[in-house]
Amino acid sequence: MSTLPLSDLDAFATIARLRSFRAAGKLRGVSASSLSEAMRRLETHLGVRLFNRTTRSVTLTDAGERLLERLRPSLAEIETAIDAINNLRDRPVGRLRLNVPGIVARCILPDIAGRFLAAYPEITMEVSVNDAFVDVLAEGHDAGVRYEEALHQDMIAIPIGPRRQRYVGAAAPSYVARKGVPAHPRDLMDHDAVLHRFSSGRVLTWSFERDGETVTVHPTPRLVAESIDLELAAARSGLGIIFTFEDFLKDDLDRGTLVPVLADWTQEFSGPFLYYPSRRLMPAPLRAFVDFVRQDRSGEDKTRAHQLM
Structure with a gap:
């Protein structure tokens, strides 16, 4: 059997995570039809159906679930390798995937995201809004924002937004x-x-x-x-x-x-906290965001102290 194109496997993982060809195409900068063709090519190559598709939904078949489960560690290793090289660059490049509650998406993140993305034009921020606590790694996110009572003990947490x-x-x-x-x-x-x-x-x-x-x-x-x-x-x-x-x-x-x-x-x-798992090789976009939030908080604390003098 010939080697599977890595780009098709990565596209499959993106569609599986977002449960949408259109959303995956928008994220990857390609058309939904080109992704659909890539998935037909992949399914033909494997001889199994990976997705159940209707006009309203996209779900994984059992075969698709198994493939995604096996692919996740390998794709994560590839991203880690790329991030390691990325850390050698003057300016980080890539995606930053956040999962935040509605209040943060509406009232706290817009200002922070706008200034962060202006400072790092080669980073793309992908934000999912969910009020429930999620396993950020299992759900394909780099970090999340939640309130103190919802944080797991094995996560690193730093304040973000109002205290x-x-x-x-x-x-x-x-x-x-x-x-x-x-x-x-x-x-x-x-x-x-x-x-x-x-x-x-x-x-x-x-x-x-x-x-x-x-x-x-x-x-x-x-x-x-x-x-x-x-x-x-x-x-x-x-x-x-x-x-x-x-x-x-x-x-x-x-x-x-x-x-x-x-x-x-x-x-x-x-107030809310930015939380993320402890990893030796943190993705460069996440490291940049963590540093930005910490510096932002430090600047606010200094301004507040000066106002109280």
Whole structure:
């Protein structure tokens, strides 16, 4: 049997990871049709079907799953070898694959990513958004961003973004005019709520803190969703009170489309962390990003210290 083209095997692994010919083509800078032809060529060469393809989905067959499982270590070794050479260059080149939660993708990463990619024009950043904790290596990512309670002990973690964040409550003026304003978190039991459900299926619990007192409530939901855009729209329309990241609510609070609820009760917690596995040969794009985040944080700390002087 003739040797399989490495490019076809790499293309197969990319399609298998993204579950999409179009997304894989966009990432690799080629057309979906050229990838489809490459996979037909590979399947003909192997004599087995690797993908089940419909107009709506791309899934691996059993043979495809086995091939991907065997390929991952070899492709990882090749990437490591390339990264080792890459480390000898003046400027790192390649892909940086991150997995981040929605709040980070929306409110924290845009500024950091923009400045990082401007500083490293030969690096391509690929971002997947997922609120559940994932095994970054198994899922094909170089690093992830999560909050402290979700970090594994065997991961290296460094702060990224704000060091403290808060959940705050808000509602539409029309809702407040109709239902009144709760004076204490326990009053929320008589109010309607817009709740967030994580991709794991867990629904966010509302916990409020003030002067050392913590109150946890389970209000009656009018809407439960996994989309902050849908949740914000529901709150603006007056369906109920929303309790979420302060960053998500800032624009609405500034415009007055939402007004604060229980403003003296909040839930404060530690900001997110960039986490990655300890590896002797860290990919050059990841090393550059880690150094950038550390320097960024150091610069912010120095500025804050100067402002306090």
